[in-house]
Amino acid sequence: MIKRLLLVFYFMIAAYEGKSAGLFRDSTLFSAHQLKSDLQYFKILMEKAHPSLYRYVKKDSFNKLFEQASQRITSATDEFDFFQMLQAINSKVGCGHTNLRLSIAAQRKLWARNIPMLPFYISIDSNRLYIQRYIQAPGAAGYRINDEIMSINGLSAREILTKTRSLVGSDAHSNAYKDYRLEKGEFNWLYACIYGNHPEFNFVLKRKGTAISITIKSVVSTKTFKPLKEQEIADSLKLSFPPNLRSTAILKIRHFKDHDFFTDNRLIFKRLEDQKIEHLVIDLRNNPGGRSDMAIDLMKHLIGKTFRFSKQMEAVVDIAKFSALFVANKSPSLAVLKEFPHSWHREESVWSRRQEPYKKQFKGKVFILVNGGTFSSAALLAIALKTQMECLLIGEESGGGSWGCNGGKVLNVNLPETGFQLSLPLMWTYAINDLTNTGMGVMPDYYVKWDIFKVDNPKFQNADPLLKKVAALIR
The missing domain is CATH 2.30.42.10 (PDZ domain)
Structure with missing residues (x-):
């Protein structure tokens, strides 16, 4: 488990324009022809199917990045330097859902290194x-x-x-x-x-x-480094009643992926009603997102009128037909990819339709806690609640964009020559808000910072400055 998490952290890194300081001298070398072939494949793939490629980077700038990369490829280069070159381009797109990973063989080589790391x-x-x-x-x-x-x-x-x-x-x-x-x-x-x-x-x-x-002199290395574990292995929902907060419940939502979410959610709100809770704190910190229908179910317990989770979804390819090109971990030829139709269109989705609330809603005050780990559907939920009901957001700017995000359907593609793996989102979702696109996340009403390592640890709850802010607002 730790090895898998370790590798995930490295795969997501973006790159610098220099060499990798000789760290990977025995890595596989690819010819200039192979690298330029994959560079072109990556470019066409992004241009053909990424739903918001030019939302945050201009087309001319994007093309220039590829031109510069191609010019730097003059001889055989190892897989790690090429990986960094592609990530340098990928990081400019402004999409946290678009991730590039090394090939399986390169992953194993990386794990075999014993590079000293910061302690x-x-x-x-x-x-x-x-x-x-x-x-x-x-x-x-x-x-x-x-x-x-x-x-x-x-x-x-x-x-x-x-x-x-x-x-x-x-x-x-x-x-x-x-x-x-x-x-x-x-x-x-x-x-x-x-x-x-x-x-x-x-x-x-x-x-x-x-x-x-x-x-x-650090004894920490690539073999011993243990990154912070994700909380996705835990149950999605956790309800607590802090004794130092009057008539208050804290609903911690770690992710939107638990199949028992709907049943648990219903039981939780019944319990809030039975105990006559007046203040509900919804903690979305470190929540990476997940299923939109789960977020919508939560909204039905909170908003006493017709509402929407998102405005609309759009794509630039026929998602089903495009996905069919990549079955069984195979990638189509560059010629096939170039010929595939590309056109903007709206994607019909139940998540963008008007939603009807449940018969009963929570009637008390609602506080929503967010931070940089509030991402994807969790960020969409935060802005949807802030826009359509009376609530207060406390914490830090969310990691997910306030204007919307890519996701929905994510395609995993192997680049033909190097075997690098690209996670490519095929849909863009517009968030529910009337703001202009500032290129920022969801902003809190009250800015309060807290250690991400302590957010999910119950023993630090009494020291949590966000909950102290909630207490001050309740009084």
């Missing part, structure tokens, strides 16, 4: 880096939680953060989902892959206004 997780606040959580106990090195990182191996933290942010995919132009991914451990992977194999790390830290220089 702690980082947090990001106001464009600054901080030590957030230990992976390796500091010992005599003396680094501490909340120390600000000023530089690593002579490079400023600002420079490193700018680089890593620019290499991570995210919805629209927002940094919210980028920072969430970096804080979960992707920063550690990116640093190791970008800046090379360092047996020691030289840090300049700031603590209470004083600069401290330390050297750390």
